[in-house]
Amino acid sequence: MLASASASKAACNQETLNTTSFNYVNDIENQTVHDIAVKFNRGVCDIGRANLMVDVSVVPNVGQTIIIPGQVCHPDWTTCVIDGPGTNDCLIGGPRLYYTLNGDTMWKIAGRLNMTLDAVTCGGDSCNTNITCIDGICPGGGGSQYTANETIPAGQFIKIPITCDIEPYTFSAGVYKDLAEKYGSTVGQIQMLSPTYNYSYIANEGGTFPPIALAKNCRLLSSNYTILS
Incomplete structure (x- = not known):
C-alpha cells in the first residue's frame, strides 16, 4: 500500500x-x-x-x-480503511449476532465494532465496571474458539450484545464506514442488521439502491445493566 x-x-x-x-x-x-x-x-x-x-x-x-471506476490523479487508499480493533470493552448497541463475511477474522470484527480484540474473543472478564459478565463470559463470547487472525468461515454467527435506534435506510453512496461516522454507529453494527448484504455494483448501473437497516444514536439505556450469555 x-x-x-x-x-x-x-x-x-x-x-x-x-x-x-x-x-x-x-x-x-x-x-x-x-x-x-x-x-x-x-x-x-x-x-x-x-x-x-x-x-x-x-x-x-x-x-x-x-x-x-475511472482513474483519478489522487487515488484514495486510506479514508475507508478500518485501522484495527477499537478501544471499547463492550458494545453499546447491537444487534446480538454478528454474521461473518468472506475473509473475516476476529481482528477485523473487533475493528468493525470498535471493540477490543479481547472483548470480542472473550479472553476473560474484559468488560467495564458498568457491565456484569456471567461466569467470566463477556458479550463477545461467541468468538472465543478463533484466534485473532484465523480466517472464520463465512456465514457463522458470533454473539455480541444490544441498544440502538433501528431505521430502514436506502444505501446510495459510500461504504459502511461513511454511514457509521455520520450516524454514530459502527461498521459491524450496520453489517449485523443486514447480514447477507455485501456490495452492489448494479445500483451504480441504473439499478435499485439496496435497502438496509441502519443503527443510529447507539447508547446505553441505563448506567448499569447485565449481559446474559
Missing part, C-alpha cells in the same frame, strides 16, 4: 488517465479488493465506494462482479 500511496502523490497528467469505468469479474480465489486496486491502478477506497461495499477488507467471491 505504501508504494501505491506514494505513486498517488506523484505529478499527474489528467489527459493520460483512463477515466472510463468498467466491470471486472473476479476469477481468482482469495484475491482481495486491495489486490484488485493494485492490479488496475485504482484506489482501494475508490473501488469500495463505487460498489457500495460493506468494507474493503471483505474478500470478493469468485464470480463476483466489481465496478472498476
Whole structure:
C-alpha cells in the first residue's frame, strides 16, 4: 500500500488517465479488493465506494462482479480503511449476532465494532465496571474458539450484545464506514442488521439502491445493566 500511496502523490497528467469505468469479474480465489486496486491502478477506497461495499477488507467471491471506476490523479487508499480493533470493552448497541463475511477474522470484527480484540474473543472478564459478565463470559463470547487472525468461515454467527435506534435506510453512496461516522454507529453494527448484504455494483448501473437497516444514536439505556450469555 505504501508504494501505491506514494505513486498517488506523484505529478499527474489528467489527459493520460483512463477515466472510463468498467466491470471486472473476479476469477481468482482469495484475491482481495486491495489486490484488485493494485492490479488496475485504482484506489482501494475508490473501488469500495463505487460498489457500495460493506468494507474493503471483505474478500470478493469468485464470480463476483466489481465496478472498476475511472482513474483519478489522487487515488484514495486510506479514508475507508478500518485501522484495527477499537478501544471499547463492550458494545453499546447491537444487534446480538454478528454474521461473518468472506475473509473475516476476529481482528477485523473487533475493528468493525470498535471493540477490543479481547472483548470480542472473550479472553476473560474484559468488560467495564458498568457491565456484569456471567461466569467470566463477556458479550463477545461467541468468538472465543478463533484466534485473532484465523480466517472464520463465512456465514457463522458470533454473539455480541444490544441498544440502538433501528431505521430502514436506502444505501446510495459510500461504504459502511461513511454511514457509521455520520450516524454514530459502527461498521459491524450496520453489517449485523443486514447480514447477507455485501456490495452492489448494479445500483451504480441504473439499478435499485439496496435497502438496509441502519443503527443510529447507539447508547446505553441505563448506567448499569447485565449481559446474559
